[in-house]
Amino acid sequence: MFLETVQHFDCSVLSGHRSKEEQNRVFLEGKSLLQYPDSKHNSLPSLAVDVVPYPIDWKDKERFYYFAGYVKRIAQELRRQKVVGKELRWGGDWDRDTSMNDQSFFDLPHFELVDTE
Numbered sequence: 001m002f003l004e005t006v007q008h009f010d011c012s013v014l015s016g017h018r019s020k021e022e023q024n025r026v027f028l029e030g031k032s033l034l035q036y037p038d039s040k041h042n043s044l045p046s047l048a049v050d051v052v053p054y055p056i057d058w059k060d061k062e063r064f065y066y067f068a069g070y071v072k073r074i075a076q077e078l079r080r081q082k083v084v085g086k087e088l089r090w091g092g093d094w095d096r097d098t099s100m101n102d103q104s105f106f107d108l109p110h111f112e113l114v115d116t117e
Ligand SMILES: [Zn+2]
Pocket: 041, 048, 049, 050, 107, 109, 110, 111
């Protein structure tokens, strides 16, 4: 999915799989709400990645939203082509209703694969 994305929108992968130590460290830092082994970053291969637009500018939040919309569209296309069987969930819209006003936890670099209902 990000192999396709990076051809059109330069981006950088910050994190893929996380070990028990790494997961519990980011949990203690408040960067994740989940402890090992409950995060999708803990499966092998990882079902979650943290990817940010490159060059990285953490203050340019709008760019993260723009990027996520771009990735969502690619994910939708790859699902339509049956390249990917799961749905993409983004850390800025956990319930996937496209509303940005009903989140209690924002994790804008986070993308994960979830089973479809
Ligand atoms: Zn993540």
